Amino acid sequence: MPKETGKTRWQDLPIGFMITDAGNAAEYHTGTWRSQQPVRNNDRCFRCGMCYLFCPEGCIHRGPDGYFFADLRYCKGCGICAQECWSDTINMVEETE
Amino acid sequence: MAKRVGIEVSIACAEAVRLANVDVVPAYPITPQTHIIEDLSQLVAEGELDAAFIPVESEHSAMSAALGAAAAGARVFTATSSQGLALMHEIVMLAPSLRLPVVMVVANRALSGPISIWNDHSDIMAERDCGWVQIFCENGQEVFDLTLVAFNVVEDERVLLPIMVNLDGFQLSHMIEPIEILDQEEADTYLRPHKAAFRLDVDNPTSMGPVGLPEYFSEAKMAADMALKGSKEVVEEELKRFGETFGRHYNVVETYKAEGAEVIILTMGSISETAMSAIDKMRTWGKKVGLVRIRLWRPFPIEEFVAAVKGAEVIACIDRAVTFGGTAGPVASEVRSCLYHLPGKPAVINFVAGLGGRDVTVDDFVTMVDRAQHYLRKGIFPPYELINIAGEEEKEAESA
Numbered sequence: 001m002p003k004e005t006g007k008t009r010w011q012d013l014p015i016g017f018m019i020t021d022a023g024n025a026a027e028y029h030t031g032t033w034r035s036q037q038p039v040r041n042n043d044r045c046f047r048c049g050m051c052y053l054f055c056p057e058g059c060i061h062r063g064p065d066g067y068f069f070a071d072l073r074y075c076k077g078c079g080i081c082a083q084e085c086w087s088d089t090i091n092m093v094e095e096t097e
Numbered sequence: 098m099a100k101r102v103g104i105e106v107s108i109a110c111a112e113a114v115r116l117a118n119v120d121v122v123p124a125y126p127i128t129p130q131t132h133i134i135e136d137l138s139q140l141v142a143e144g145e146l147d148a149a150f151i152p153v154e155s156e157h158s159a160m161s162a163a164l165g166a167a168a169a170g171a172r173v174f175t176a177t178s179s180q181g182l183a184l185m186h187e188i189v190m191l192a193p194s195l196r197l198p199v200v201m202v203v204a205n206r207a208l209s210g211p212i213s214i215w216n217d218h219s220d221i222m223a224e225r226d227c228g229w230v231q232i233f234c235e236n237g238q239e240v241f242d243l244t245l246v247a248f249n250v251v252e253d254e255r256v257l258l259p260i261m262v263n264l265d266g267f268q269l270s271h272m273i274e275p276i277e278i279l280d281q282e283e284a285d286t287y288l289r290p291h292k293a294a295f296r297l298d299v300d301n302p303t304s305m306g307p308v309g310l311p312e313y314f315s316e317a318k319m320a321a322d323m324a325l326k327g328s329k330e331v332v333e334e335e336l337k338r339f340g341e342t343f344g345r346h347y348n349v350v351e352t353y354k355a356e357g358a359e360v361i362i363l364t365m366g367s368i369s370e371t372a373m374s375a376i377d378k379m380r381t382w383g384k385k386v387g388l389v390r391i392r393l394w395r396p397f398p399i400e401e402f403v404a405a406v407k408g409a410e411v412i413a414c415i416d417r418a419v420t421f422g423g424t425a426g427p428v429a430s431e432v433r434s435c436l437y438h439l440p441g442k443p444a445v446i447n448f449v450a451g452l453g454g455r456d457v458t459v460d461d462f463v464t465m466v467d468r469a470q471h472y473l474r475k476g477i478f479p480p481y482e483l484i485n486i487a488g489e490e491e492k493e494a495e496s497a
Contacts, residue, residue, distance in 0.1 A: 008312075010317070010319040013316055013317060015257065016197070016305060017313070017317045018304065018307075019304035022302040
């Protein structure tokens with residue numbers, strides 16, 4: 001169901017509006033909802049992982065360098081990571097496009 | 098061999114459910130549905146019915162458990178009434194959208210307030226637009242028969258919707274009537290073995306009941322509406338097959354002396370039998386009166402209804418629920434709306450009768466027919482009118 005591929009004819013919907021392909025939530029890019037994006041200044045970051053713990057979308061990952069980053073395909077721009085960050089590493093910046 | 102026995106209608110209903118060999122019965126007791134559920138729990142306890150009886154903590158849970166069980170592929174039965182149905186409402190709305198077949202008997206009872214345990218149709222009319230197949234029984238035999246028919250209807254792959262089998266609380270549920278009870282072998286010649294069209298399965302994972310974004314929601318509703326409309330054909334097929342198998346024939350709309358009648362009494366449920374007695378009486382006076390009874394309420398059988406009332410001058414349409422401050426009771430508003438565009442249509446005079454257990458007598462039907470004709474002569478068309486109300490005697494005397 002949750003794909004962003006235009007409209008589906010009612011005749012083509014699965015019976016009972018079921019999702020028949022497991023795990024397809026990944027195809028729904030909630031990042032399109034975003035009006036602000038988290039921008040990091042890793043000079044201030046001591047890699048505590050509070051942003052990772054608090055992200056309600058689960059879209060924050062840890063890179064090989066040990067720093068955290070948000071997957072912008074899914075980040076809704078809620079700003080919780082910026083609010084919770086202990087070291088003011090994260091700033092929410094208006095999306096320009 | 099089928100046996101005709103004197104039996105309480107609720108017990109006959111439970112017997113039909115036993116014959117259907119249901120897998121799960123989640124239920125919460127409420128007057129006047131109680132005897133159905135009580136008997137089923139006993140059948141399960143005594144090993145007469147191999148089912149899981151789930152004594153849930155509320156009707157909201159009863160319907161939730163029913164949908165869960167149906168999603169797991171079980172044949173499910175539950176029953177409720179009035180406040181119980183109202184408490185279920187949230188989950189009732191969900192069932193048709195999930196396309197899960199559940200058979201639910203509703204022993205119709207007034208909704209509070211004032212508190213009433215007695216019969217009218219206010220409980221079911223509040224669930225009118227939930228997308229369930231809805232059928233109304235006239236007598237105990239019909240309750241037994243239609244409960245069986247219900248399982249075949251909802252599990253048909255062209256339907257896969259829940260159904261409410263409505264029977265008037267007390268007037269039917271607690272009556273002892275002569276009912277022909279089928280034995281298992283006979284029931285099995287009609288009932289199809291249960292097979293879930295789809296179900297939750299760890300090897301083929303699916304999600305049921307996901308969010309419907311605006312891009313999909315209207316199409317999902319369209320699909321549910323088309324499924325409900327399409328169920329009429331299956332209901333008709335199943336009633337026909339039941340008639341061919343057991344000799345008891347049912348239609349989606351029934352008539353009694355309606356051919357050439359000038360006045361049609363329109364009813365649903367058990368008061369239809371009293372209406373027929375009233376019609377016989379009025380016929381001896383030379384009044385051209387007939388009965389049309391709607392058995393299938395959802396999907397509404399528009400063509401059959403229009404054909405049944407063709408040629409009548411006026412319909413005395415009886416509602417068993419008040420649409421407070423509205424344009425007509427729930428039945429009359431449907432009826433007026435499907436006649437509105439037709440040339441030479443009969444007038445529809447709407448009477449609200451039999452609320453909260455008040456009897457609708459032969460004399461009441463005579464009064465309603467007289468008043469319908471009186472209003473027609475005078476060219477007065479009130480939206481709806483409660484009848485047999487203390488304090489309104491003067492008005493009622495006008496048409497006598």
